[in-house]
Amino acid sequence: MADSDTRLAERYGGDASAAKTPGRHFILTLSRLWAWAFLALLIAFFVVSISLTTGGSVSFLTLRNSQNILVAITPVLLLGLGQTFVIIAAGIDLSVGWVMSLASVLSALAIRGTFNAGAPLFVAAIAGFLAAVGGAAVVGLFNGVIIAKLKVPAFIVTLGSGFIVRGVSLLLSENTTVIGLPPGIRDYGNNALLYYLHGEGGGFFFVDRPQLAGEALRRLDPILPWPVVITAIVVAIAVFVLRKTQFGRHTYAIGGNMEAARRTGINVDRHIIMLYILSAGTAGIAGFLSTLRFTAGSAVIGDALLLQSIAAVIIGGVSLFGGAGNVIGTVIGALIIAVLTTGLVMLNVEAFWQFIVVGSVVIIAVLIDQSRDLIIGRGRSG
Amino acid sequence: MTRKHVFGALAVAAVALGASGAMAQEKIKVGFLPGVVDPFYQVMELGVNKAAADLGVEVVTQVPPTWGVEVQTPILDALIARGDLDYIITAPTDKDQMVGPLQAAVDAGIKVITVDTFLGDGDYADGPVTFPISYIGSDNVEGGRIAAHGLAEAIGGKGKVYINSTNPNVSSVEGRAVGFQEEIKEDHPDIEVVGLDFNLDDPNTATTQTAAVLQRVPDLAGVFGTNVFSAQGAGTAVVNAGLGGQVQVVAYDATQFAIEQLNAGTVSMVLAQKPFDMGYLAVTFAVADAAGVTSLPKRVETGFAIIDKDNVTDPEVARFIYQVPN
Numbered sequence: 001m002a003d004s005d006t007r008l009a010e011r012y013g014g015d016a017s018a019a020k021t022p023g024r025h026f027i028l029t030l031s032r033l034w035a036w037a038f039l040a041l042l043i044a045f046f047v048v049s050i051s052l053t054t055g056g057s058v059s060f061l062t063l064r065n066s067q068n069i070l071v072a073i074t075p076v077l078l079l080g081l082g083q084t085f086v087i088i089a090a091g092i093d094l095s096v097g098w099v100m101s102l103a104s105v106l107s108a109l110a111i112r113g114t115f116n117a118g119a120p121l122f123v124a125a126i127a128g129f130l131a132a133v134g135g136a137a138v139v140g141l142f143n144g145v146i147i148a149k150l151k152v153p154a155f156i157v158t159l160g161s162g163f164i165v166r167g168v169s170l171l172l173s174e175n176t177t178v179i180g181l182p183p184g185i186r187d188y189g190n191n192a193l194l195y196y197l198h199g200e201g202g203g204f205f206f207v208d209r210p211q212l213a214g215e216a217l218r219r220l221d222p223i224l225p226w227p228v229v230i231t232a233i234v235v236a237i238a239v240f241v242l243r244k245t246q247f248g249r250h251t252y253a254i255g256g257n258m259e260a261a262r263r264t265g266i267n268v269d270r271h272i273i274m275l276y277i278l279s280a281g282t283a284g285i286a287g288f289l290s291t292l293r294f295t296a297g298s299a300v301i302g303d304a305l306l307l308q309s310i311a312a313v314i315i316g317g318v319s320l321f322g323g324a325g326n327v328i329g330t331v332i333g334a335l336i337i338a339v340l341t342t343g344l345v346m347l348n349v350e351a352f353w354q355f356i357v358v359g360s361v362v363i364i365a366v367l368i369d370q371s372r373d374l375i376i377g378r379g380r381s382g
Numbered sequence: 383m384t385r386k387h388v389f390g391a392l393a394v395a396a397v398a399l400g401a402s403g404a405m406a407q408e409k410i411k412v413g414f415l416p417g418v419v420d421p422f423y424q425v426m427e428l429g430v431n432k433a434a435a436d437l438g439v440e441v442v443t444q445v446p447p448t449w450g451v452e453v454q455t456p457i458l459d460a461l462i463a464r465g466d467l468d469y470i471i472t473a474p475t476d477k478d479q480m481v482g483p484l485q486a487a488v489d490a491g492i493k494v495i496t497v498d499t500f501l502g503d504g505d506y507a508d509g510p511v512t513f514p515i516s517y518i519g520s521d522n523v524e525g526g527r528i529a530a531h532g533l534a535e536a537i538g539g540k541g542k543v544y545i546n547s548t549n550p551n552v553s554s555v556e557g558r559a560v561g562f563q564e565e566i567k568e569d570h571p572d573i574e575v576v577g578l579d580f581n582l583d584d585p586n587t588a589t590t591q592t593a594a595v596l597q598r599v600p601d602l603a604g605v606f607g608t609n610v611f612s613a614q615g616a617g618t619a620v621v622n623a624g625l626g627g628q629v630q631v632v633a634y635d636a637t638q639f640a641i642e643q644l645n646a647g648t649v650s651m652v653l654a655q656k657p658f659d660m661g662y663l664a665v666t667f668a669v670a671d672a673a674g675v676t677s678l679p680k681r682v683e684t685g686f687a688i689i690d691k692d693n694v695t696d697p698e699v700a701r702f703i704y705q706v707p708n
Contacts, residue, residue, distance in 0.1 A: 050598075058598050064623070068593040075586055170447055176419050179639045183646055190622050217624030218600075225622075294585055294614060295646070296639055300448065304584045341587065345594035351579050351587075 024375050031372040035315055035332045038361065042336060046343035053347060060346060063196065063221045067228070072338040073331075074231045075100070075302070078286035079309035080316075080330045081238050082279030087313055088242075089275055090255040090322025091147065091154040095162035096283040096309060099139050100302030102169040103132035103287025108178035108297025115182045125188050129288050136284025137277050139165055144273030158276075162306075169299035178297035189292025192222030193229050227289045234285060238327045251275065255322030308337055311358055315365045324369075336361060410672045411440045412665060413461040413492075415472040417499065418449040421637040421704040422657050423473070426497065428706065429661025430471065437669045442467065449549070449583065451479040458483050462490050469668040471661075473498040477553040481511055488513045495667055497660045499553045506680040515671055518663050520655045521683045522554045526561025526606075528686055529632045530570070532651050533604045536630040540572035541603030544595045546612040548583050555608040558634055562606050576602070581612060588615020589622075596623050604630040607649075610640045617648030636689055636703045644694060654687040654702035 046060045059065075079096045086093045110131035115124040139161055146157045170176065195205040197212075198219040212220055224232075242248035250271050253261040262268045283302070290301050314320065315336055316329025340354045414430050416423035427443060434441045444461060446453045454475045461467060470492050474480035481501050484494050494514040502511030533543060545562060547555050559578060566573050576599050581588035588607070592615060596602055605620065607613025613633030620629045626647050633640045636654035643649040667678055687702040694700060 054598070058600075060597075062597065065594075065597050068590065068597070072586070072590040072593075166447070170419060177421075177637070177639050179642055186646070190618070212624070214628075217626075217628070220624045222622065290586065293589075294618060295642075296614075298585070300583070301585065303448070304582060304587070338590070341590050342594040342597075345577070345579060345591045346598045348577055348598065351591065 027371060027375050031317070031368050034368055035317060035329060035336070035365070039332055039336050039339065042339050042343070046339065046347070050343070050346050058346065060343060063223065065342065065346075067192075067222060067225065069335070069338045069342050070228045071225055072341060073334040074227045074289060075286045075305055076308045076312055076337060077331060077334040078231055078234065078282045078289070079302070079305055080312040080334055081234060081327065082275075082282035083309055083313050084238070084316070084318055084325060084327055084330045085242065085251055086154075086275050086279045087310075087318045087320060088255045088322060088325050089251045089272065090258065091272065091275065092158065092310075092320075093143065093276060093279040094155065094158040094306060095139060095143060095165060096279060097302040097304070097306030098162040098166045098169065099136050099280050099283040100287040100290070100305065101299050102139070102165045102172075103136045103284040104291045104301045105169045105173045105178055105287075105297040105299050106135040107132035107288045107291045108181060109172065111182070111185060111291070112178070112180050121182055121184045124182065125185065125292070128185075128291060129285075132288035132291070133281055133284040136280040136287070138280075140277035140280030141273065143280065144276035147276065148269040148272040154276075166299075166303075173297060173299040176299045181291075181295050181297075183295065185292055186295045188226060189289060189295070190225060192225040194223040196221045196223055227293060230285065230289065234282060235327060235331060238282075242327055247271075247274070252323055255319075255324075257323075308358075309334075311362050312337060314362050315358075317365065317369065319369055320366075409438055409440060410468040410668060411442065411466055412668050413464075413467045413470040413472075414441055414443040414661075415454065415458055415461060415470060416445055416497075417454070417473040417475050419445050419447055421639075421706060422498075422635055422655070424706045425704045426657035426661035429658035429663075430665055431661075432658075433662040433665035437665060439665055439669060441665070446475075449475055451476045451483075454480065455483045458487065462487050462492060465490075467492050468672065469493050469495060471495045471497055471664040471668065474501050474553075475499070476551060477501055477503075478551065485513060493668070493671060495664045497664050498655075498657070504553065504681065516664075516667055516678055516680055516682060518660050518667065518682045519684060520554075520686060522557030523561035523564070524683070525634065525653055525655070525686055526558035526563075526608075527565040528561075528688065529558065529606055529634065529651075529653050530562040530565035532653070532688055533606060533630055533632045534566070534570045534573055536632075536650055537573070537603040539570060542574050542576045542599050542601060543604040543606065544576050544592070544599070544602060544616075545578040545606045545608065546588050546592055546616045547578060547580050547608040548612055550580055555634075558608045559606075573603075581615060583611055585611045585615040585618070588612050589619045590615075592616040592619035593623065596620070596625070596629070602629055604632070606632050606634075608634050610635045610637050613640065613649050614643060617643055621648050636687070638703060638705065641689070641694060641703050644689065644691060650690065652689040654689055654699075654704075656684040656686070656702065657704065659684045 050058055050060045083093055107128035111124045111128035114127040143158050143161050146152050147154045191209055250266050254268055291297050312333030313330050315333035318325025337358055340357055344351050344353055430441055444457045446457055470487050474496055487494055496514050496517050498519045500517040503509045504517050506512050506514050545559050547559050563575055566575055577595055579591045605616040607616045610633055613631055617631045620631055630650040632651045633649045634653050636652050640652045644652050687699055689699055
């Protein structure tokens, strides 16, 4: 069983032994690496074009900008992480954006409530985290149980629960924004692991933000802000779980062929429920981080992010038919979207081009995925 | 005797019924359809309800959960379909797309008053759209000018400024950006507007965009956020870049959240509109129109208050902060 699981898991893994000819080999290599290549090309394009249009006075590749991009990917990536697992298992979770909004509201209410009740700031933040992830997990459990036990298509269930969640968030928040959080919360969402001060008296500062004023502040670059650190930890866990654990192997197996997975003794229903809890959970973390970042809960903060997160997953090479894909691909997909947003603004180009490029890349991703299937000779009827 | 008494009582009851019947006929019914759930419209609703109580008007309020023509139109259609409304007070979510749906209200015999946002170009006397009774709201172009003036003063009359807005083709935020740009162009030759981005109502995007602009324009002096989400995102990016207090951020709309940002130093100046006035006036206009008043102005501008760190505690100014009692 472990063997068959591993085989399923590595169906599209590093092994290109199926490729007998150079042409095949090229296509297979391309299918694995094209997203990386596209990201590299995109960065190169922005580096050159921004430098040209500004006469070299502005550079795309700066420490500050790299950090801006990393912060920008966190919400899309967190929504995409859980989604990666769900889609690999041939499901879909349309509720993640709205779950993120719910989590943002719940965490803001919890932080405000516990802090006003006299709890220290850190305890209030923990309460906010638990409220966000706990509330999200309830939605995930609801989704998972209906999908797994009552056999309702995931598309319908998560669409419906998304609407419900949205209503609940708006009702809970009363006026869409929950305010009155302790100001210190801002530091958790915006401070960084490391700081680098350029120029005079410069150097690295670990965790403690140096107390600076005036012009010196401009020379201070935060490196790895807390939302990025937390997201990176979640990504690392996700990579490990998907690659190295039985849970990961079962996820591929269910996505590849649910009936076969069931026959090999996998508790498919329980696994599917876990997947939707996981998906809602990462959305919950995203909502929690946005509350810290903006020192307020918002019932609409995640509304725009669902489709971006699915786009990131697809660009990253996860097959919508299930059974294939990995976490790092989703990271690349989210990076492509964030690089576009930042780069286009730095180029002073209409930001709406982002949608055109992302849309094109999504379609290219699927085309490459399909041509790979043709080469390998596993025509999937879907 | 007894019969006479009964008769008398019946007569009194009949007169009372008749009177109340007449009153019920005169009592007008107003639909209130704001743009979206937010503190600005909640304060406006307070104004509507206060006027309704003062003037004996019945109000039916429906608030769209999100901003957009596709959300507002079905609610409007439902209000029209009720068949019992005499007036609709609304903030159209698009100056062009909402013309048709609101024309349908007029065709159904319901008179329209627009508040906060307008249809066409807002000139209901000679403009492309003339069917609404009146537009009651802020002159957003003027608001943009005031914001530009305030920002110019805050940055010492020179430097580069950036505008972060929400959505294109919404009369309110569009007017703010236009007025801001005009004022800078005409009266502040040493200030340059280096860009205008739309964040589509997402503070995450506003933050990313502003952070990118700070990269492109390292000597940026100020940011104008055309609503609180824009200002929130812009302010977050500015503070995270270590530029809090150096790059000035002006926010439109005095929500409590904006005031919180002001106190935290993320935002340096807040422009308050007067939504309570808009709501109250709109209902009085409906009552006046029903009573046969013919000289109602087609456009009423309710003005602004500027709030900064120095005057935020002054009660004369603080009363313009959007507050909804729980």
